[in-house]
Amino acid sequence: MSVPYRICLIDDDAAARTALERVFAAEGHEVVSYPDGQHGLAAALEEDFDCVLTDLRMPGVSGMELIDRLRDELPNLPVVLMTAHGTTETAIEATRRGAFDYILKPFEMEELLAVVTPAAAAGRRGREKVGLGGEEKRELALVGQSRAMQAVYKEIGRVAEKPVSVLILGETGTGKELVARALWQHGDRKDKALVTVNCAAIPSNLLESELFGHERGAFTGAEARRIGRFEQAHRGTLFLDEIGDLSLETQAKLLRVLQERVISRVGGREMIPVDVRVFAATHRDLPALVAGGKFREDLWYRLNVIVIRLPPLRERREDIPELVSYFIARHGPELGGVASVQPAAVKFLSAQPWPGNVRQLENVMKRMLLLAHGYAITEELVRAALIQGPSAGATTDAAGRTLAALCEEALAAARRDPGVSAVTSMLSAVERELLTQAQATTSGNITQMAQILGWSRLTVREKLKLHGLRPEPSGA
Numbered sequence: 001m002s003v004p005y006r007i008c009l010i011d012d013d014a015a016a017r018t019a020l021e022r023v024f025a026a027e028g029h030e031v032v033s034y035p036d037g038q039h040g041l042a043a044a045l046e047e048d049f050d051c052v053l054t055d056l057r058m059p060g061v062s063g064m065e066l067i068d069r070l071r072d073e074l075p076n077l078p079v080v081l082m083t084a085h086g087t088t089e090t091a092i093e094a095t096r097r098g099a100f101d102y103i104l105k106p107f108e109m110e111e112l113l114a115v116v117t118p119a120a121a122a123g124r125r126g127r128e129k130v131g132l133g134g135e136e137k138r139e140l141a142l143v144g145q146s147r148a149m150q151a152v153y154k155e156i157g158r159v160a161e162k163p164v165s166v167l168i169l170g171e172t173g174t175g176k177e178l179v180a181r182a183l184w185q186h187g188d189r190k191d192k193a194l195v196t197v198n199c200a201a202i203p204s205n206l207l208e209s210e211l212f213g214h215e216r217g218a219f220t221g222a223e224a225r226r227i228g229r230f231e232q233a234h235r236g237t238l239f240l241d242e243i244g245d246l247s248l249e250t251q252a253k254l255l256r257v258l259q260e261r262v263i264s265r266v267g268g269r270e271m272i273p274v275d276v277r278v279f280a281a282t283h284r285d286l287p288a289l290v291a292g293g294k295f296r297e298d299l300w301y302r303l304n305v306i307v308i309r310l311p312p313l314r315e316r317r318e319d320i321p322e323l324v325s326y327f328i329a330r331h332g333p334e335l336g337g338v339a340s341v342q343p344a345a346v347k348f349l350s351a352q353p354w355p356g357n358v359r360q361l362e363n364v365m366k367r368m369l370l371l372a373h374g375y376a377i378t379e380e381l382v383r384a385a386l387i388q389g390p391s392a393g394a395t396t397d398a399a400g401r402t403l404a405a406l407c408e409e410a411l412a413a414a415r416r417d418p419g420v421s422a423v424t425s426m427l428s429a430v431e432r433e434l435l436t437q438a439q440a441t442t443s444g445n446i447t448q449m450a451q452i453l454g455w456s457r458l459t460v461r462e463k464l465k466l467h468g469l470r471p472e473p474s475g476a
Helices: 014-026 037-046 063-073 085-096 109-127 147-159 176-185 204-212 248-260 286-291 297-303 317-335 343-350 357-372 379-387 403-416 422-442 446-453 457-466
Strands: 006-010 030-034 051-055 079-084 101-105 166-169 194-198 237-241 277-282 307-309
Touching (some): 006 109, 014 109, 063 085, 166 176, 176 277, 248 297, 317 343, 343 379, 357 379, 357 422, 446 457
Parallel strands (some): 006 051, 051 079, 079 101, 194 237, 237 277
16 A cells, blocks of 8 residues: 555546546545546645646646646645647646646556656645744654754754755754755745655666656657656755765766756757756765765765755754654654653653664654553653564664673673674674664665665675564565
8 A cells, every 4th residue: 555645636537537536546545536627726726635637638727727827826736747649749848837747648557656656745745844943833843952953953044045055964864854845945946846856765777867857769668758857846946865876977967957057858969957956965975985986076066065964863862852742742643642751761762872863763752652552651661662663573682782781791701601702792783783773764675774784685684684683574
Protein backbone atom coordinates (compact mmCIF):
# COMPACT_ATOMS: atom_id res chain seq x y z
CA MET A 1 0.00 0.00 0.00
CA SER A 2 1.36 3.38 -1.02
CA VAL A 3 1.14 6.59 1.01
CA PRO A 4 -2.51 7.77 0.73
CA TYR A 5 -2.95 11.05 -1.10
CA ARG A 6 -5.98 13.23 -1.85
CA ILE A 7 -6.37 13.73 -5.59
CA CYS A 8 -8.63 16.09 -7.53
CA LEU A 9 -9.62 14.38 -10.80
CA ILE A 10 -11.10 16.48 -13.63
CA ASP A 11 -12.28 14.83 -16.84
CA ASP A 12 -15.41 15.25 -18.94
CA ASP A 13 -15.34 11.54 -19.89
CA ALA A 14 -17.50 9.74 -17.31
CA ALA A 15 -16.14 6.28 -18.17
CA ALA A 16 -12.55 7.50 -17.81
CA ARG A 17 -13.32 9.09 -14.44
CA THR A 18 -14.86 5.86 -13.16
CA ALA A 19 -11.86 3.79 -14.28
CA LEU A 20 -9.36 6.19 -12.73
CA GLU A 21 -11.33 6.37 -9.49
CA ARG A 22 -11.12 2.59 -9.17
CA VAL A 23 -7.38 2.54 -9.83
CA PHE A 24 -6.56 5.25 -7.30
CA ALA A 25 -8.93 3.79 -4.70
CA ALA A 26 -7.19 0.42 -5.05
CA GLU A 27 -3.93 2.20 -4.19
CA GLY A 28 -5.49 3.68 -1.06
CA HIS A 29 -5.86 7.23 -2.38
CA GLU A 30 -8.88 9.48 -1.89
CA VAL A 31 -10.19 10.77 -5.21
CA VAL A 32 -12.74 13.53 -5.69
CA SER A 33 -13.78 13.81 -9.34
CA TYR A 34 -15.43 16.57 -11.36
CA PRO A 35 -16.90 16.51 -14.89
CA ASP A 36 -15.61 19.90 -15.97
CA GLY A 37 -12.87 22.43 -15.34
CA GLN A 38 -15.12 25.02 -13.73
CA HIS A 39 -16.24 22.81 -10.86
CA GLY A 40 -12.82 21.21 -10.53
CA LEU A 41 -11.08 24.57 -10.30
CA ALA A 42 -13.52 25.83 -7.66
CA ALA A 43 -12.93 22.71 -5.57
CA ALA A 44 -9.14 22.90 -5.95
CA LEU A 45 -9.16 26.50 -4.72
CA GLU A 46 -11.37 25.76 -1.71
CA GLU A 47 -10.27 22.30 -0.53
CA ASP A 48 -6.95 20.67 0.36
CA PHE A 49 -5.65 18.39 -2.38
CA ASP A 50 -2.20 16.90 -2.85
CA CYS A 51 -2.48 16.85 -6.63
CA VAL A 52 -4.78 17.78 -9.52
CA LEU A 53 -5.12 15.35 -12.43
CA THR A 54 -6.92 16.95 -15.35
CA ASP A 55 -7.72 16.43 -18.98
CA LEU A 56 -6.41 19.20 -21.20
CA ARG A 57 -9.30 19.74 -23.59
CA MET A 58 -12.63 20.23 -21.83
CA PRO A 59 -15.66 22.44 -22.43
CA GLY A 60 -15.75 25.64 -20.39
CA VAL A 61 -12.57 26.03 -18.34
CA SER A 62 -9.81 24.16 -20.17
CA GLY A 63 -6.85 22.45 -18.61
CA MET A 64 -4.64 25.32 -19.76
CA GLU A 65 -6.80 27.92 -18.01
CA LEU A 66 -6.90 25.76 -14.91
CA ILE A 67 -3.09 25.64 -14.83
CA ASP A 68 -2.84 29.43 -15.11
CA ARG A 69 -5.27 29.99 -12.23
CA LEU A 70 -3.70 27.42 -9.93
CA ARG A 71 -0.17 28.59 -10.72
CA ASP A 72 -1.15 32.11 -9.62
CA GLU A 73 -3.16 31.20 -6.53
CA LEU A 74 -1.79 27.80 -5.40
CA PRO A 75 1.74 27.53 -6.84
CA ASN A 76 2.56 24.43 -4.76
CA LEU A 77 -0.43 22.39 -5.91
CA PRO A 78 0.95 20.10 -8.65
CA VAL A 79 -1.13 19.72 -11.81
CA VAL A 80 -0.73 16.64 -14.01
CA LEU A 81 -2.17 16.78 -17.52
CA MET A 82 -3.71 13.95 -19.52
CA THR A 83 -3.73 14.56 -23.25
CA ALA A 84 -4.00 12.76 -26.57
CA HIS A 85 -1.05 12.27 -28.93
CA GLY A 86 -2.28 15.03 -31.24
CA THR A 87 -1.88 17.73 -28.58
CA THR A 88 1.64 16.96 -27.36
CA GLU A 89 3.00 20.44 -28.15
CA THR A 90 0.09 22.03 -26.31
CA ALA A 91 0.86 19.87 -23.30
CA ILE A 92 4.48 20.94 -23.41
CA GLU A 93 3.45 24.59 -23.44
CA ALA A 94 1.13 23.95 -20.50
CA THR A 95 3.99 22.33 -18.61
CA ARG A 96 6.17 25.34 -19.26
CA ARG A 97 3.44 27.48 -17.73
CA GLY A 98 3.39 25.51 -14.50
CA ALA A 99 2.10 21.95 -14.93
CA PHE A 100 4.06 19.44 -12.85
CA ASP A 101 4.02 16.78 -15.56
CA TYR A 102 1.87 15.33 -18.32
CA ILE A 103 0.99 11.89 -19.67
CA LEU A 104 -0.09 10.95 -23.16
CA LYS A 105 -3.25 9.02 -23.89
CA PRO A 106 -3.66 6.09 -24.13
CA PHE A 107 -1.58 5.05 -21.13
CA GLU A 108 -1.14 2.10 -18.80
CA MET A 109 -2.39 2.63 -15.26
CA GLU A 110 1.06 1.79 -13.86
CA GLU A 111 2.48 4.59 -16.00
CA LEU A 112 -0.13 7.01 -14.68
CA LEU A 113 0.62 6.08 -11.07
CA ALA A 114 4.34 6.60 -11.72
CA VAL A 115 3.55 10.20 -12.77
CA VAL A 116 0.85 11.08 -10.25
CA THR A 117 2.51 9.63 -7.13
CA PRO A 118 5.61 11.92 -7.14
CA ALA A 119 3.38 14.87 -8.02
CA ALA A 120 1.11 14.17 -5.03
CA ALA A 121 4.13 13.66 -2.77
CA ALA A 122 5.48 17.05 -3.84
CA GLY A 123 2.06 18.59 -3.22
CA ARG A 124 1.89 17.10 0.26
CA ARG A 125 5.29 18.57 1.12
CA GLY A 126 4.25 21.93 -0.30
CA ARG A 127 1.24 22.08 2.04
CA GLU A 128 3.33 21.48 5.15
CA LYS A 129 4.21 24.77 6.77
CA VAL A 130 7.40 25.13 8.75
CA GLY A 131 7.47 27.14 11.94
CA LEU A 132 10.62 28.46 13.57
CA GLY A 133 11.56 27.89 17.16
CA GLY A 134 9.56 26.24 19.88
CA GLU A 135 6.10 27.29 18.85
CA GLU A 136 3.32 25.23 20.44
CA LYS A 137 1.89 24.10 17.13
CA ARG A 138 1.29 20.79 15.44
CA GLU A 139 2.60 22.06 12.14
CA LEU A 140 5.94 20.99 10.75
CA ALA A 141 8.57 22.98 12.61
CA LEU A 142 12.20 23.57 13.38
CA VAL A 143 12.14 23.12 17.13
CA GLY A 144 14.62 24.22 19.76
CA GLN A 145 15.75 27.30 21.66
CA SER A 146 19.39 26.30 22.16
CA ARG A 147 22.16 28.67 21.14
CA ALA A 148 22.98 26.41 18.21
CA MET A 149 19.43 26.56 16.84
CA GLN A 150 19.12 30.28 17.50
CA ALA A 151 22.14 30.73 15.26
CA VAL A 152 20.37 28.72 12.54
CA TYR A 153 17.22 30.87 12.83
CA LYS A 154 19.26 34.05 12.57
CA GLU A 155 21.03 32.77 9.47
CA ILE A 156 17.71 31.84 7.85
CA GLY A 157 16.40 35.34 8.50
CA ARG A 158 19.59 36.92 7.20
CA VAL A 159 19.67 35.16 3.82
CA ALA A 160 16.04 34.18 3.11
CA GLU A 161 15.32 37.17 0.88
CA LYS A 162 18.77 37.43 -0.67
CA PRO A 163 18.98 36.25 -4.33
CA VAL A 164 21.71 33.68 -3.64
CA SER A 165 22.04 29.91 -3.51
CA VAL A 166 22.32 28.35 -0.05
CA LEU A 167 24.19 25.21 0.99
CA ILE A 168 22.75 23.40 4.03
CA LEU A 169 25.09 21.03 5.84
CA GLY A 170 24.24 18.55 8.56
CA GLU A 171 24.13 14.89 9.48
CA THR A 172 21.31 12.66 8.32
CA GLY A 173 18.11 13.39 10.22
CA THR A 174 18.98 16.88 11.46
CA GLY A 175 16.23 18.61 9.44
CA LYS A 176 17.98 20.03 6.38
CA GLU A 177 14.80 19.95 4.28
CA LEU A 178 12.99 21.94 7.00
CA VAL A 179 15.64 24.64 6.75
CA ALA A 180 15.22 24.75 2.96
CA ARG A 181 11.46 25.03 3.35
CA ALA A 182 11.83 27.79 5.94
CA LEU A 183 14.19 29.71 3.64
CA TRP A 184 11.61 29.45 0.87
CA GLN A 185 8.66 30.44 3.07
CA HIS A 186 10.48 33.53 4.35
CA GLY A 187 11.95 34.42 0.95
CA ASP A 188 10.75 36.57 -1.93
CA ARG A 189 9.72 33.50 -4.00
CA LYS A 190 7.28 32.05 -1.49
CA ASP A 191 4.39 32.66 -3.89
CA LYS A 192 6.09 30.43 -6.48
CA ALA A 193 6.75 26.70 -6.51
CA LEU A 194 9.25 24.86 -4.31
CA VAL A 195 10.43 21.71 -6.09
CA THR A 196 12.38 19.09 -4.13
CA VAL A 197 14.73 16.43 -5.54
CA ASN A 198 16.42 13.80 -3.38
CA CYS A 199 19.57 13.13 -5.39
CA ALA A 200 20.40 10.03 -3.35
CA ALA A 201 17.02 8.39 -3.98
CA ILE A 202 17.23 8.49 -7.80
CA PRO A 203 19.57 6.17 -9.73
CA SER A 204 22.47 8.12 -11.22
CA ASN A 205 21.56 7.08 -14.76
CA LEU A 206 18.10 8.65 -14.34
CA LEU A 207 19.00 11.72 -12.30
CA GLU A 208 20.08 13.86 -15.25
CA SER A 209 16.72 13.26 -16.93
CA GLU A 210 14.95 14.02 -13.64
CA LEU A 211 16.75 17.35 -13.28
CA PHE A 212 16.90 18.57 -16.87
CA GLY A 213 14.20 16.54 -18.63
CA HIS A 214 14.60 14.59 -21.85
CA GLU A 215 13.42 14.56 -25.44
CA ARG A 216 11.40 11.79 -26.96
CA GLY A 217 13.71 8.99 -28.10
CA ALA A 218 16.68 10.29 -26.08
CA PHE A 219 17.18 6.80 -24.64
CA THR A 220 15.42 3.46 -24.45
CA GLY A 221 12.02 3.97 -22.84
CA ALA A 222 11.87 7.72 -23.51
CA GLU A 223 8.59 7.52 -25.39
CA ALA A 224 7.64 11.14 -24.80
CA ARG A 225 9.29 14.44 -23.97
CA ARG A 226 9.63 14.99 -20.22
CA ILE A 227 9.97 18.30 -18.43
CA GLY A 228 12.68 18.25 -15.77
CA ARG A 229 12.64 19.68 -12.27
CA PHE A 230 14.56 22.82 -13.26
CA GLU A 231 11.83 23.76 -15.72
CA GLN A 232 9.14 22.86 -13.19
CA ALA A 233 10.80 25.24 -10.72
CA HIS A 234 11.08 28.11 -13.23
CA ARG A 235 10.66 31.44 -11.37
CA GLY A 236 10.54 29.44 -8.13
CA THR A 237 12.94 27.45 -5.96
CA LEU A 238 14.66 24.08 -6.39
CA PHE A 239 15.92 22.13 -3.38
CA LEU A 240 18.59 19.55 -4.20
CA ASP A 241 18.83 17.22 -1.21
CA GLU A 242 21.96 15.05 -0.79
CA ILE A 243 23.88 16.88 -3.50
CA GLY A 244 27.04 15.07 -2.39
CA ASP A 245 25.68 11.94 -4.11
CA LEU A 246 25.74 13.49 -7.60
CA SER A 247 28.00 11.90 -10.19
CA LEU A 248 30.87 14.00 -11.53
CA GLU A 249 29.14 14.23 -14.91
CA THR A 250 25.92 15.54 -13.39
CA GLN A 251 27.94 17.92 -11.19
CA ALA A 252 29.46 19.46 -14.32
CA LYS A 253 26.03 20.03 -15.87
CA LEU A 254 24.67 21.46 -12.62
CA LEU A 255 27.60 23.89 -12.45
CA ARG A 256 26.80 25.06 -15.97
CA VAL A 257 23.16 25.69 -15.04
CA LEU A 258 24.16 27.67 -11.95
CA GLN A 259 26.57 29.79 -13.99
CA GLU A 260 24.65 30.30 -17.23
CA ARG A 261 21.02 29.90 -16.07
CA VAL A 262 20.15 27.69 -19.03
CA ILE A 263 19.48 23.97 -19.37
CA SER A 264 19.41 21.48 -22.20
CA ARG A 265 17.21 18.41 -22.04
CA VAL A 266 18.82 15.01 -22.46
CA GLY A 267 18.87 14.25 -26.17
CA GLY A 268 18.00 17.83 -27.10
CA ARG A 269 19.83 20.84 -28.52
CA GLU A 270 17.55 23.65 -27.41
CA MET A 271 19.00 25.94 -24.73
CA ILE A 272 16.20 26.75 -22.31
CA PRO A 273 16.55 29.74 -19.93
CA VAL A 274 15.55 29.02 -16.33
CA ASP A 275 15.13 31.42 -13.43
CA VAL A 276 15.56 29.22 -10.37
CA ARG A 277 16.87 29.84 -6.89
CA VAL A 278 18.76 26.75 -5.72
CA PHE A 279 19.10 25.38 -2.21
CA ALA A 280 21.37 22.36 -1.80
CA ALA A 281 21.98 20.05 1.16
CA THR A 282 24.20 17.14 2.07
CA HIS A 283 25.32 15.09 5.05
CA ARG A 284 28.64 14.35 3.39
CA ASP A 285 32.00 16.05 4.00
CA LEU A 286 32.28 17.97 0.72
CA PRO A 287 35.87 19.21 1.27
CA ALA A 288 36.94 15.58 1.79
CA LEU A 289 35.08 14.56 -1.38
CA VAL A 290 36.82 17.39 -3.25
CA ALA A 291 40.20 16.24 -1.95
CA GLY A 292 39.38 12.69 -3.06
CA GLY A 293 38.36 13.78 -6.53
CA LYS A 294 34.71 12.78 -6.00
CA PHE A 295 33.27 16.31 -5.98
CA ARG A 296 34.14 19.14 -8.34
CA GLU A 297 36.15 21.88 -6.68
CA ASP A 298 34.58 24.60 -8.88
CA LEU A 299 31.06 23.44 -7.91
CA TRP A 300 32.08 23.38 -4.25
CA TYR A 301 33.28 27.00 -4.47
CA ARG A 302 30.10 27.94 -6.32
CA LEU A 303 27.96 26.45 -3.55
CA ASN A 304 30.14 27.48 -0.61
CA VAL A 305 28.99 31.11 -0.52
CA ILE A 306 26.13 31.01 1.98
CA VAL A 307 26.34 27.97 4.25
CA ILE A 308 23.95 27.01 7.03
CA ARG A 309 25.17 24.24 9.33
CA LEU A 310 22.63 22.27 11.31
CA PRO A 311 23.97 20.89 14.60
CA PRO A 312 23.51 17.20 15.41
CA LEU A 313 21.10 16.44 18.24
CA ARG A 314 23.92 15.37 20.57
CA GLU A 315 25.26 18.95 20.42
CA ARG A 316 21.93 20.49 21.48
CA ARG A 317 20.61 18.07 24.07
CA GLU A 318 18.89 20.93 25.88
CA ASP A 319 16.37 20.95 23.01
CA ILE A 320 15.32 17.33 23.54
CA PRO A 321 12.60 18.06 26.17
CA GLU A 322 11.02 20.60 23.80
CA LEU A 323 11.28 18.15 20.90
CA VAL A 324 9.61 15.45 23.01
CA SER A 325 6.68 17.77 23.79
CA TYR A 326 6.47 18.80 20.14
CA PHE A 327 6.32 15.22 18.84
CA ILE A 328 3.70 14.28 21.43
CA ALA A 329 1.53 17.21 20.30
CA ARG A 330 2.14 16.47 16.63
CA HIS A 331 1.65 12.69 16.61
CA GLY A 332 -0.31 12.02 19.79
CA PRO A 333 -3.80 12.65 18.35
CA GLU A 334 -3.34 10.09 15.57
CA LEU A 335 -1.46 7.53 17.68
CA GLY A 336 -3.58 7.47 20.83
CA GLY A 337 -2.53 10.58 22.75
CA VAL A 338 -0.51 10.83 25.96
CA ALA A 339 -1.45 12.54 29.21
CA SER A 340 2.12 13.25 30.31
CA VAL A 341 5.75 12.24 30.08
CA GLN A 342 7.67 11.56 33.29
CA PRO A 343 10.83 13.60 34.00
CA ALA A 344 12.89 10.40 34.29
CA ALA A 345 11.83 9.44 30.76
CA VAL A 346 12.87 12.82 29.37
CA LYS A 347 16.18 12.61 31.23
CA PHE A 348 16.84 9.15 29.79
CA LEU A 349 15.97 10.33 26.28
CA SER A 350 18.30 13.31 26.69
CA ALA A 351 21.19 11.00 27.57
CA GLN A 352 20.97 8.87 24.41
CA PRO A 353 23.49 9.31 21.56
CA TRP A 354 20.88 9.75 18.78
CA PRO A 355 23.08 8.97 15.77
CA GLY A 356 19.95 9.37 13.64
CA ASN A 357 19.35 12.80 15.17
CA VAL A 358 15.88 14.39 15.24
CA ARG A 359 14.46 11.91 12.73
CA GLN A 360 15.45 8.99 14.96
CA LEU A 361 14.00 10.71 18.04
CA GLU A 362 10.74 11.26 16.16
CA ASN A 363 10.54 7.58 15.20
CA VAL A 364 11.17 6.54 18.79
CA MET A 365 8.50 8.96 20.01
CA LYS A 366 6.00 7.41 17.61
CA ARG A 367 6.78 3.95 18.98
CA MET A 368 6.39 5.23 22.54
CA LEU A 369 3.03 6.79 21.75
CA LEU A 370 1.82 3.48 20.37
CA LEU A 371 3.13 1.59 23.41
CA ALA A 372 1.71 4.09 25.92
CA HIS A 373 -1.94 3.61 24.84
CA GLY A 374 -2.79 7.09 26.10
CA TYR A 375 -1.03 6.76 29.47
CA ALA A 376 2.09 8.48 30.80
CA ILE A 377 5.43 7.80 29.16
CA THR A 378 7.84 6.27 31.66
CA GLU A 379 11.55 5.50 31.52
CA GLU A 380 10.69 1.80 31.16
CA LEU A 381 8.53 2.62 28.17
CA VAL A 382 11.39 4.59 26.61
CA ARG A 383 13.70 1.61 26.99
CA ALA A 384 11.09 -0.63 25.40
CA ALA A 385 10.65 1.76 22.49
CA LEU A 386 14.41 1.93 21.92
CA ILE A 387 14.63 -1.86 21.88
CA GLN A 388 11.61 -2.37 19.63
CA GLY A 389 13.16 -0.70 16.61
CA PRO A 390 13.93 -2.39 13.31
CA SER A 391 16.25 -4.75 15.23
CA ALA A 392 13.55 -5.82 17.70
CA GLY A 393 14.26 -9.09 19.40
CA ALA A 394 18.03 -8.69 19.24
CA THR A 395 20.17 -7.76 22.22
CA THR A 396 21.76 -4.33 22.13
CA ASP A 397 25.44 -4.72 22.84
CA ALA A 398 26.28 -1.03 22.88
CA ALA A 399 22.97 0.79 23.32
CA GLY A 400 22.59 2.66 26.55
CA ARG A 401 26.23 2.21 27.57
CA THR A 402 29.04 4.73 27.39
CA LEU A 403 32.17 4.28 25.31
CA ALA A 404 34.19 4.04 28.51
CA ALA A 405 31.99 1.21 29.80
CA LEU A 406 32.35 -0.71 26.55
CA CYS A 407 36.13 -0.34 26.66
CA GLU A 408 36.20 -1.50 30.27
CA GLU A 409 34.17 -4.61 29.46
CA ALA A 410 36.32 -5.44 26.42
CA LEU A 411 39.55 -5.11 28.43
CA ALA A 412 38.12 -7.19 31.29
CA ALA A 413 37.16 -9.97 28.86
CA ALA A 414 40.68 -9.91 27.38
CA ARG A 415 42.23 -10.20 30.85
CA ARG A 416 40.04 -13.20 31.63
CA ASP A 417 40.82 -14.95 28.35
CA PRO A 418 44.19 -14.33 26.62
CA GLY A 419 42.64 -15.56 23.36
CA VAL A 420 40.21 -12.65 23.28
CA SER A 421 41.26 -9.44 21.55
CA ALA A 422 39.95 -6.33 23.27
CA VAL A 423 40.21 -4.36 20.03
CA THR A 424 38.31 -7.00 18.05
CA SER A 425 35.59 -7.21 20.71
CA MET A 426 35.27 -3.45 20.88
CA LEU A 427 35.11 -2.99 17.13
CA SER A 428 32.53 -5.76 16.84
CA ALA A 429 30.33 -4.15 19.48
CA VAL A 430 30.58 -0.73 17.86
CA GLU A 431 29.96 -2.18 14.39
CA ARG A 432 26.86 -3.97 15.61
CA GLU A 433 25.53 -0.83 17.25
CA LEU A 434 26.20 1.22 14.12
CA LEU A 435 24.19 -1.30 12.13
CA THR A 436 21.40 -1.24 14.71
CA GLN A 437 21.21 2.54 14.72
CA ALA A 438 21.48 2.70 10.92
CA GLN A 439 18.51 0.35 10.69
CA ALA A 440 16.54 2.61 13.02
CA THR A 441 17.51 5.74 11.09
CA THR A 442 16.64 4.35 7.65
CA SER A 443 13.72 2.10 8.63
CA GLY A 444 15.82 -0.83 7.43
CA ASN A 445 16.42 0.47 3.88
CA ILE A 446 19.55 -1.37 2.72
CA THR A 447 20.46 1.20 0.07
CA GLN A 448 20.30 4.09 2.53
CA MET A 449 22.20 2.09 5.15
CA ALA A 450 24.96 1.44 2.60
CA GLN A 451 25.15 5.15 1.83
CA ILE A 452 25.46 6.36 5.41
CA LEU A 453 27.80 3.54 6.48
CA GLY A 454 30.03 3.81 3.43
CA TRP A 455 29.64 0.13 2.52
CA SER A 456 28.20 -1.70 -0.45
CA ARG A 457 24.69 -3.20 -0.21
CA LEU A 458 26.25 -6.69 -0.22
CA THR A 459 28.55 -5.77 2.68
CA VAL A 460 25.62 -4.38 4.68
CA ARG A 461 23.68 -7.61 4.20
CA GLU A 462 26.69 -9.73 5.18
CA LYS A 463 27.33 -7.62 8.29
CA LEU A 464 23.67 -7.84 9.33
CA LYS A 465 23.82 -11.61 8.99
CA LEU A 466 27.11 -11.75 10.91
CA HIS A 467 25.64 -9.82 13.85
CA GLY A 468 22.29 -11.63 13.81
CA LEU A 469 20.34 -8.58 12.70
CA ARG A 470 17.53 -9.42 10.29
CA PRO A 471 17.22 -7.09 7.28
CA GLU A 472 13.83 -5.41 7.06
CA PRO A 473 11.68 -6.52 4.11
CA SER A 474 11.26 -2.89 3.01
CA GLY A 475 14.99 -2.50 2.76
CA ALA A 476 15.57 -5.50 0.51
